[in-house]
Amino acid sequence: MSHVTTGGCLCGGLRYAAAGVPDNAGLCFCADCRKASGGAGIGFMGFSSSALTFSGAARQYVSKSARGSDAVRNFCPVCGSLVFGGIVGTDTDHTIYAGSLDDPAVFVPQIVIFNRDRPVWAPLPAGLSVFEAMPD
Template identity: 30%
Template sequence: MIVEGGCYCGAVRYKAEGEPMLKAECFCRECQYTTGGNSLLLMAMPADGYEITKGAVKGFKRDDLEKGVTREFCADCGTHLATRAPGFEVAVIVKVGTLDDPGVFGKADSANFACDAQDYHRLPDEMPVYQKWMHN
């Protein structure tokens, strides 16, 4: 599978090749910050098949978190494109909303960090729901 995507303003583009390692929905508080309050849909793609094809991303990592991830954004429009997680270096976590064709995502396989879900969130009942990350 080859997927392509980019940011809202078009300054950054990427290509990811390979089979998705996971497809998930995340309710963690950090994802709520980047989405403006919603959960976030993500697809982990093999890191060796991921490349920025136009522009450059700006990375941000919170130093106050023990296992802080690096979130990659467009420096111009602020679109959150990808995440790189310590301990999961084999993958780049692509944000589904940045895909040229988000329909290729299909459905998530799991919902994660239900412990951070707000009253206005709807937790799915047709897939596994984890209180923390499924791989912890």
Template identity: 30%
Template sequence: MSERNGRCLCGAVHYRISADPVAVRLCWCRDCQRLAANGTVNALVPTAALDISGTVADFTSTADSGNQITRRFCPSCGSHLFANSSARPQLTVVRVGTLDDPSSVKPAVNMWAASAPAWACLDTSLEQVERQPVAPPAKPAG
């Protein structure tokens, strides 16, 4: 296990992750495209392993998957940092671009590939899933 740290653009919100990601994915759903004007790289980490300092604002909406997604961001600079799905409250999505070392993780799958724009550069070495992939298995405690 390695510790990872990150922050928002203005530095008002910092975070520490004390567990390795359960999965790292490149998402091409329309919501992620609207957030980033592109696909987003997301690390799924155990919610209990995420320590946040600073105040975050949130916005909840229904995703294409049908799940309620609460996205959390810095209210000062607007950096999108985290998301939680009603389907998997034990996991938190961390936007990899906000990590101090985004190269410390690598995506394994292009998800919602069916929604990617025609110009998208999908890494052909990654698994490609047309829509929502199967949830990662829960890691045993201890």
């Protein structure tokens, strides 16, 4: 049996389950992630869309990513919690936001992206690969 990571919004209306280990995990300090989270940045975990199941209603907010493509953030229309990124049924992978995890201990960041935008008051955990912008 593979490991399943679960999570969702504050009110429980928007949920997900991800099978297996994430393809990547890290911290993003870009301006979009700071504004969307209301904090220093966002912890994220990337999963293939085939590993994920979603339940409940989601609303989307679309902005331009650093690469110029659309960045789609999904949030609960009831409580407003930011839960995941990507378009279900279209994208081949999705970003799960670490703040939405049922068990926050499963989040083990490996990288930092957009470190150039990290607030001076936000410390970095030791041992992470740090990128000043989006890595290639």
